[in-house]
Amino acid sequence: SAKLSPEKLLCQLRDRVNMTMIQGSDGPFNTSAWQQYLPRKSLNETVGRLGRCAVVSSAGSLKSSRLGPEIDSHDAVLRFNGAPTKGFREDVGEKTTVRLVNSQLVTVEEQQFLTDELYNTGILIVWDPAPYHAAIHEWYRKPDYKFFENYKLYRSKHPEQPFYILNPKMQWQLWDILQENSLEHIQPNPPSSGMLGIVIMMTLCDEVHVYEFLPSKRQTDVCHYYQKFHDRACTMGAYHPLLFEKNLVKHINQGTDEDIYIRGKVTLPGFRNVHC
Numbered sequence: 607s608a609k610l611s612p613e614k615l616l617c618q619l620r621d622r623v624n625m626t627m628i629q630g631s632d633g634p635f636n637t638s639a640w641q642q643y644l645p646r647k648s649l650n651e652t653v654g655r656l657g658r659c660a661v662v663s664s665a666g667s668l669k670s671s672r673l674g675p676e677i678d679s680h681d682a683v684l685r686f687n688g689a690p691t692k693g694f695r696e697d698v699g700e701k702t703t704v705r706l707v708n709s710q711l712v713t714v715e716e717q718q719f720l721t722d723e724l725y726n727t728g729i730l731i732v733w734d735p736a737p738y739h740a741a742i743h744e745w746y747r748k749p750d751y752k753f754f755e756n757y758k759l760y761r762s763k764h765p766e767q768p769f770y771i772l773n774p775k776m777q778w779q780l781w782d783i784l785q786e787n788s789l790e791h792i793q794p795n796p797p798s799s800g801m802l803g804i805v806i807m808m809t810l811c812d813e814v815h816v817y818e819f820l821p822s823k824r825q826t827d828v829c830h831y832y833q834k835f836h837d838r839a840c841t842m843g844a845y846h847p848l849l850f851e852k853n854l855v856k857h858i859n860q861g862t863d864e865d866i867y868i869r870g871k872v873t874l875p876g877f878r879n880v881h882c
């Protein structure tokens with residue numbers, strides 16, 4: 607197998623995936639039209655040093671898990687896209703420190719990103735699928751979704767809420783590592799929000815617990831814990847290389863198989879605690 611040991615894989619992730627947010631000094635964002643919108647403080651300054659962190663997937667298997675109190679006991683919690691806490695507190699908790707959203711959600715009118723108060727809590731980070739290893743200027747001219755206008759509108763409405771744009775180079779640095787550690791050829795589509803969120807928290811925290819990314823005994827075809835919709839592709843992947851992401855996360859899990867089976871819980875070290 608082409609697979610590296612878990613230790614070597616963690617080192618590769620630490621050293622090759624450069625998690626940064628777009629800053630006002632990054633061309634083509636270094637213009638007066640952008641300066642007033644991009645947050646002045648870096649994400650690191652905004653969150654401070656984080657200890658124990660939780661990443662909560664949106665999987666249907668969170669339903670009836672009663673993991674809420676355990677999830678809320680973390681110093682910081684990351685959630686995805688439109689995943690709600692209201693009405694689901696017992697299973698997913700209510701703390702939301704970071705919400706990672708894709709550019710489709712920010713752009714498409716029906717998603718109500720600009721009006722739904724769900725988005726008004728915590729730090730927001732948006733990411734957009736960029737062409738493979740494209741330079742930032744090339745991506746800027748042709749984002750997958752034209753989310754820049756809604757980003758600016760949201761920033762004007764909520765100037766106090768930190769809202770970052772993920773530098774798109776990260777997704778392909780991560781994809782390269784996924785491909786190198788898989789025996790099969792992977793479609794060149796970017797990793798899911800789930801995988802990106804896991805690596806973001808490994809950068810910010812001492813320790814990361816991921817819930818229901820690797821499915822527990824509650825595994826189901828129900829796509830999300832907050833909707834009735836069924837689709838196996840939600841768990842296995844279609845556009846995103848989700849299966850390869852899950853294999854990689856399983857490989858570097860430092861928790862027990864029982865934790866996966868009972869809680870859907872994976873334990874990963876923060877990059878600060880990875881020694882190469």
Ligand code: NCC
Nearest residue numbers: 663664665666686687708711798799800801819829840841
């Ligand atoms: O469904 P989504 O993902 O918002 O889920 C967030 C992350 O949770 C993990 N997940 C989800 C469901 C499931 N059964 N198993 C899981 O492991 C995945 O890691 C997933 O990334 C996305 O990644 O951004 C995605 O977004 C949705 C959708 O755009 C948003 O929910 C906004 O409505 C995509 N669905 C569609 O476009 C129809 C999904 O493919 C990827």
